[in-house]
Each structure stands twice: as structure tokens, then as C-alpha cells.
Amino acid sequence: MIAAIARTFYRFVGGNTTVPVALGLRNIYILPTGYGVLYLTVLGAMLIGSVNYNNNLGFLLTFLLGSLGLTAMMHTYSMLYGLRLLRATAMPVFAGEGVEVDLRVAEVARTRTGLSWYFNAADPIRGDFKPNQPARVLVRAWAGHRGLLNPGWLRIACDYPLGLFQAWARIDTGLQCLVYPRPISGPVPGATTASVQREGGIGRTAGVEDFVGLTAYQPGDSPGRIHWQAYSRGQGLHTKTFAGEAGAALMLDIDDIQGGDTERKLSILCFHILQAYHQRRSFGMRLAGQTFPAANGRVHRDRCLRALALYGNG
Known part of the structure; x- marks a missing residue:
């Protein structure tokens, strides 16, 4: 509720703050830093002393330093002015990991220096x-938790060149990143079902008995199945595939997991989905009235992991 009120306030006072956005007079703010306040205080004292003693050199030095501070303030503000954010994207991650939000910015016509980017209390990125x-x-x-992650306000700040003033902008990226449950090892839930693919009239499934051939390497493939001899010959990374005369697909069911809370059960399901994918084994899943037929591949894996991430969140 408070976040929604704050977002409405910034939109009303500061203009558009949602990506895509161009930073300008309505959404850039600037204030003196601690050093800036001290600098202005000293300038005020010098001005009072110059007026009191009618000292022309004092006036000259005061106005010279004042113009320097004003020039620094304008340079600080100009580092943000005209910056255009085009989009923000993020790849799904597992709970307890860091999310890397990819921010794309339009090409700039001049150098922008001293920009810090961060979400809330996170460490700033230069x-x-x-x-x-x-x-x-x-x-x-x-x-921190599975589901849809809203990283909050993106803050862009700059105190270049002298650190006397800090200009900043608060941006609503509108991003919702998918967060999968954290994988936890546990007993295999569910049962196996026949999963036979007809190939020339002979039933064959993914297994470990007969060598079939090589396929292009995909991130996440088991290192033990990489054909290192081909890689040493400069032919790139390939993965060995096998087949057996008979096979079974794993059917995962959350109701078959004994003990523990819902989050732990989802984490165990996540672990076995990843294991089955790495082993190139067909698997299906039953989850709260939803049934995912047995299949394999990256698309099927991502579909099941997405169902785990959004379980109980509508």
C-alpha cells in the first residue's frame, strides 16, 4: 500500500517514471551532499566577512568559489539529463540467488560519467x-522467495565531478522476474510410467544402454556426457546421447511427498525436475489439479518450473 502511494506521488510530482522513460526536468532531483552543505556554509561565512570588512579580495574569492560550485551543480545535473532508458529485463533465477536486471539505455551523444545504479539498499553498480x-x-x-519478484524502485544517482551535489532519479522498471523454488534434495516422489517413442517400429527411450550419437551442447548438460575428444579436436562442445530398448518416464506428484511444508515439497520437486532434465529423462508432474504430461527438453522443464514458482499465487 505504501509503495503504491509512493509510486503515485512520484508520478504526479515528477512526471513519467516508468520504463521506457527519458530523464528530464520533471523526474531528476538534486540536493547538496554533506560536503556541499559545508561548502555553502563556508561561502556564506566568507560573504558575511567580506561585507562586514568591505574586502574586495574577499568578494572576489567568494564569488569565484560560488561560481565554481554552481558550475559543478550544473555538470552533475547534466550527467542524468537526457538519459533514455529503453527497457529492463531479467532471467528467471532460484530463490536465494541474485537477480541481474539488464537495463538497456539509448546511445548517448556525450560522455556520461559517475553514474551509480541500484535497487533500494543494494550495492550500487557503476x-x-x-x-x-x-x-x-x-x-x-x-x-529471497519464489514467485514473481518486483525489485522495486531503480535509483540512478550521480555526484560527479566534485561531490558537492547529488542528482538522482527514481525509476519504476515495471519488471516482474520469475523466481523458482530453491532446489532441495529429497526422495523421488511419484511413480514411473511407460514412455516409449516409436522409432522405425522399435520402442526406444532415452537411457544409458546404447550410444546413439552426438548432439549440440546446451547449458546445464552433465559434464560426464560431454564428448571431450571432439572438443580437443576443435569441433566444439557436443553431448553424447544414449538409448535403451525399454524405458520409463518419471511422474512427479506433490501429494506423494511426505512431511514438510509446501515450500519444502516444491523445492524437492524442483530438484528432481532439474535432475531429470540433466539426465535427459522424460518426466511429468501433477500439481494441485494440474497435470503436465511426460516429456523432456528445455521448454517442458521451464513450463514445470514456472508452475512451481507461481504455485499458490494465482
Whole structure:
């Protein structure tokens, strides 16, 4: 509720703050830093002393330092002014991991220096841009629980060049990152079902008995099945595949997991889905009235993991 009120307030006062957005007069704010306050205090004291003693050199030094501070303030503000954020994306992660939010920024016409990017209380990431080059920043956020993660407000700050003033903007990325349950090892739930694919009239399934051939390597494949001899010959990474005369697909069922709370059961299911995928074994899943028929491959794996992430969240 408070976040929604704050978002409405910034939209009303500061104009558009939702990606895609261009930073300008309505959504950039600037205030003096601690050093800036001290600097202004000293300038005020120098001005009072110059007026009191009618000291022309005092006036000269005061106005010179004042113009320096004003120039620094304008440079700080200009580092953000005109910056255009195009989109924000993030790949799904597992609970307890860091999320890397990929921010794409339009090409800039001049150098932008001293920019800090961060979500809420996360450590800031330094992202500087050079003219006529693709601009991209990876900002980390923390995924504590499964579900849809909203990393919150993205803050872009800059105190370049002298650190006397800090300009910042608060941006609503509109991003919702999918967070899978954290995998936990446990007993295999469910049972096996016949999973036979007809190939020339002979039933064959993915197994470990007969060598079939090589397939292109995919991230997540077991290192034990990589054909290292082909790699040493400079032929790239390939994975060995096998087949057997008979086989069975694993049917995972959350109701077959004994003990523990729902989150632990989802984590065990997540673990066995990943294991089956790495072993190139067909698997299906039953989850709260939903049934996912036995299959294999990345698309099927991602579909099942998404169902785990959104379980109980509508």
C-alpha cells in the first residue's frame, strides 16, 4: 500500500517514471551532499566577512568559489539529463540467488560519467557511457522467495565531478522476474510410467544402454556426457546421447511427498525436475489439479518450473 502511494506521488510530482522513460526536468532531483552543505556554509561565512570588512579580495574569492560550485551543480545535473532508458529485463533465477536486471539505455551523444545504479539498499553498480556506443547496465537485486519478484524502485544517482551535489532519479522498471523454488534434495516422489517413442517400429527411450550419437551442447548438460575428444579436436562442445530398448518416464506428484511444508515439497520437486532434465529423462508432474504430461527438453522443464514458482499465487 505504501509503495503504491509512493509510486503515485512520484508520478504526479515528477512526471513519467516508468520504463521506457527519458530523464528530464520533471523526474531528476538534486540536493547538496554533506560536503556541499559545508561548502555553502563556508561561502556564506566568507560573504558575511567580506561585507562586514568591505574586502574586495574577499568578494572576489567568494564569488569565484560560488561560481565554481554552481558550475559543478550544473555538470552533475547534466550527467542524468537526457538519459533514455529503453527497457529492463531479467532471467528467471532460484530463490536465494541474485537477480541481474539488464537495463538497456539509448546511445548517448556525450560522455556520461559517475553514474551509480541500484535497487533500494543494494550495492550500487557503476555504469558510465561513451558516445555512440550501445549502453547496457547489469544491476543486481536479491530474490529471497519464489514467485514473481518486483525489485522495486531503480535509483540512478550521480555526484560527479566534485561531490558537492547529488542528482538522482527514481525509476519504476515495471519488471516482474520469475523466481523458482530453491532446489532441495529429497526422495523421488511419484511413480514411473511407460514412455516409449516409436522409432522405425522399435520402442526406444532415452537411457544409458546404447550410444546413439552426438548432439549440440546446451547449458546445464552433465559434464560426464560431454564428448571431450571432439572438443580437443576443435569441433566444439557436443553431448553424447544414449538409448535403451525399454524405458520409463518419471511422474512427479506433490501429494506423494511426505512431511514438510509446501515450500519444502516444491523445492524437492524442483530438484528432481532439474535432475531429470540433466539426465535427459522424460518426466511429468501433477500439481494441485494440474497435470503436465511426460516429456523432456528445455521448454517442458521451464513450463514445470514456472508452475512451481507461481504455485499458490494465482
